[in-house]
Amino acid sequence: MPIIAPSLLAADFLALGKACNMLNESEAEWFHLDVMDGCFVPNISYGLPIIEQIKSTTTKVMDVHLMIVTPEKYIAAFKKAGADILTVHYEACSHLHSTLQQIKAHGMKAGVALNPHTSVDLLKDVIQDIDVVCVMSVNPGFGGQQFIEHTYEKVKALKKLITAAGAATLIEIDGGVTENNAAALVAAGADVLVAGTTVFKASDPKQMISTLKLAK
Ligand code: DX5
Ligand code: ZN
Numbered sequence: 001m002p003i004i005a006p007s008l009l010a011a012d013f014l015a016l017g018k019a020c021n022m023l024n025e026s027e028a029e030w031f032h033l034d035v036m037d038g039c040f041v042p043n044i045s046y047g048l049p050i051i052e053q054i055k056s057t058t059t060k061v062m063d064v065h066l067m068i069v070t071p072e073k074y075i076a077a078f079k080k081a082g083a084d085i086l087t088v089h090y091e092a093c094s095h096l097h098s099t100l101q102q103i104k105a106h107g108m109k110a111g112v113a114l115n116p117h118t119s120v121d122l123l124k125d126v127i128q129d130i131d132v133v134c135v136m137s138v139n140p141g142f143g144g145q146q147f148i149e150h151t152y153e154k155v156k157a158l159k160k161l162i163t164a165a166g167a168a169t170l171i172e173i174d175g176g177v178t179e180n181n182a183a184a185l186v187a188a189g190a191d192v193l194v195a196g197t198t199v200f201k202a203s204d205p206k207q208m209i210s211t212l213k214l215a216k
Helices: 013-025 048-055 071-081 096-105 120-129 151-165 182-188 205-213
Strands: 003-006 030-036 061-067 085-089 109-114 132-136 170-174 192-195
Touching: 003 205, 013 048, 013 205, 030 048, 048 061, 048 071, 061 071, 061 109, 071 085, 071 096, 085 096, 085 132, 096 109, 096 120, 109 120, 120 132, 120 151, 132 151, 151 170, 151 182, 182 192, 192 205
Parallel strands: 003 030, 003 192, 030 061, 061 085, 085 109, 109 132, 132 170, 170 192
Antiparallel strands: none
């Protein structure tokens, strides 16, 4: 069964507390929190104070996805705000190995996100150091985009790389996940499904989370 990580980017920001309560009552294990800086991606979302408030509503895993340049500058701040998993983009890190060690030294799990054009092979030399690889199945920056089909090939290749290294790294899929592609993603090797629009625009979000959870 996949871990479900609903992305609050698609929630009604005027009713964020309600959205958090819904997730707390649901089968979702993680809260996926998208931080955008208007520089690494062409959009700006929310940051530290919002994440701190969301953290106060839940004991679930806070999965923070940083779509920002120089993420290493903010590791301590996101730890303080409540991140349990801190994911940085491969494309935004000049010294990825060092950044991953710093995240772990702050007591968080370390994630690496890959843009659609970035090959999974580039992670070969650091895979042992990564707790979660976030495979972007859309170009980062916006919710509600269409799933890129090539993702399946990437997930299969990544799964092979992880298995060959004997690593315990989880594979997370982010962007355009729906009840229609969830099972194929899990079959390809996905461990965690992020879903924004699919969950929050559903007539029954909690039921949608349960449906995604059953994907196999
Ligand atoms: C996109 C974000 C995603 C986004 C997914 O840059 O990283 O987490 O919220 O949204 P959906 O599920 O609507 O594609
Ligand atoms: Zn995300």
